[in-house]
Amino acid sequence: MSTASNIKRSILVLSISFTVMVVEILGGYAFNSMALLADGWHMGTHTIAIGITVLAYLYAKNKANDPSFAFGTWKVEILGAYTSALLLIFVGLTMGYESIERLFNPKTIDYGYAIATALIGLLVNALSALILGHHSHDHHHGHTHTVGHSHSHGHGRADDSDNKSPLETDLNLKAAYIHVITDAITSLLAIIALIAGLLFDWNWMDPLMGIVGSILVLLWSRSLIKQTTSILIDSGAQDETSETLRGKIKHLVTDISDIQDLRIWRTSNSHYACIIKIQGNADTNVRDHITLALSKLPISYAAIDIDEKVKHQKNSDLQNETRGNR
Structure with a gap:
């Protein structure tokens, strides 16, 4: 999949995510659902992450021929993913704090509207995952530049990345995709909590699932920071x-x-x-x-x-x- 295709897909998912984020946050406050708020705010982090992904793509593309980037602008995309992960840590901690507070100070929840809103979020995340994960085929050829006491160029065959999904080769896109999947899980947890509260009057399930959702965000952030850091500092065992x-x-x-x-x-x-x-x-x-x-x-x-x-x-x-x- 080409970078241009990745940019288009990312912009489409960004537009969808921003719309649903606003709906879920407003719905969470209107229906007093902490799980729905957590899902909405996590959708916000997803929107931020996709936005950073798009900006990184555009900047890297704009500076692609800039000689000041000795090995190209690819690390700009990695830096974008790293920045997104740092922002997610703050959001995850905030989600956890608010959920714990709601656990000890519960509020009445309008379960019907809250469940409907969470279902919309789940469907949007599934759609976003399909958009980002779609595999199209682009072909390119490898070119090795060899430098030593003398200069020579070797033209070699293309590697097998053409046969791989873009999620296997594009870390920037993969970061956005993982974020969408994490979003989907958070939406599912919100639905489970709301249904349990509606059927069994377990009001504590709503903030509990909010806590679980915040833990997922923190774990995802930690994993992404570890992966992007190793690349940014040229760690030996990058992948x-x-x-x-x-x-x-x-x-x-x-x-x-x-x-x-x-x-x-x-x-x-x-x-x-x-x-x-x-x-x-x-x-x-x-x-x-x-x-x-x-x-x-x-x-x-x-x-x-x-x-x-x-x-x-x-x-x-x-x-x-x-x-x-x-």
């Missing part, structure tokens, strides 16, 4: 794909030369960059062999450093040994 690539690179390159150091990090939704330090002779075609090997992987940038210290040390030892024999 399963980077670790898989690390293993493939070692397997391919060790057949050519010994690896002294290997660094790998993400530069886009489906491409990576790496720095490889190897032992070898710069006069040979080792670099060309490595470039060819990397062209088979989703590596968009590679810096290859050939260390000849070992070679020079061996030559020095050989010369010393020759002098000693004399």
Whole structure:
């Protein structure tokens, strides 16, 4: 799925979410439902998250050709997801506080209207999930830029990201999608609480589900912060794909030369960059062999450093040994 398609889908979901958010919050206050208010405010966080997603997409697209971004503008999208998660922590704590307060100071709830409003929220979340999760096919080709003592370019085959869902390759879109799913669960909890209160007069269920909803928001925020932080600081183990690539690179390159150091990090939704330090002779075609090997992987940038210290040390030892024999 292209970025343009992701932007259109995100804007559509943003419009729908904002409308439902207003309806649920007004309904929660009108019907004195804490669970409905929690669902409405969580829909608000969902709206904020989608809004940040859209802004990140637009900014990254606008600055795509800006040379000041050495490895592209992809991390702008990741920064947007990180910011959204920080805002969610505040909202989750607020939801929990208000729910606890309502647990000890219950109010009369208009269950009929509250249930109807929560059902609308659930349907909207399901629709949003379908919109964001729809998989269309776009095709592109890989291009590896290799930098070392000399410059060369390798054209390789495209990686298998074309066959993957956009939710598997686009973290910005995935963050919005997870938020929608969390919203749907919160809506479902609100409905359960309201039905229980209506049938069994369990008024405590409403604020209790509000507390559960706030915990879900906090857990989601924690997970997103952990994931985006590792990417923003170029942590070594960013995701399963980077670790898989690390293993493939070692397997391919060790057949050519010994690896002294290997660094790998993400530069886009489906491409990576790496720095490889190897032992070898710069006069040979080792670099060309490595470039060819990397062209088979989703590596968009590679810096290859050939260390000849070992070679020079061996030559020095050989010369010393020759002098000693004399």
